[in-house]
Amino acid sequence: MPEKVRELVAICPGCLTWETVWFMGDVMEPKRRFARKPDGKVYHDCKMTDKPCRLYPRFVGERNEVRAAAVRDLLQPSETVYRRAGH
Numbered sequence: 001m002p003e004k005v006r007e008l009v010a011i012c013p014g015c016l017t018w019e020t021v022w023f024m025g026d027v028m029e030p031k032r033r034f035a036r037k038p039d040g041k042v043y044h045d046c047k048m049t050d051k052p053c054r055l056y057p058r059f060v061g062e063r064n065e066v067r068a069a070a071v072r073d074l075l076q077p078s079e080t081v082y083r084r085a086g087h
Contacts, residue, residue, distance in 0.1 A: 009056045010034050010042050014049030020058065 011018040021042065022029040028036040033045050034053065041052035 007058045009058055010044070010053040011056065012044035012046055012049070012053050013051045015044065015046040017044055017046065021055075 006023045008021050008023065009018055010021045017033070019031060019034055021031060021034060026040075028042065034042055035045070036042050037052075039052075042055060043052055
């Protein structure tokens, strides 16, 4: 079974630059200004801080599905919505 590709957003705590990074297992796809060091953390080459970047998951697909569901509920409210409104 192939390893899952994880898409994360790396944000530098020094200059606040962000970029999408991809991991296949424990291996990060090479980037020009972001690198994974031997300690396993991702660093930005801005030289403004020696702290590692913060990594956040990207849920683009899930976010779009939630928005679509919210729009559907607005256009055709479900029974739950009617009950909450006191109908």
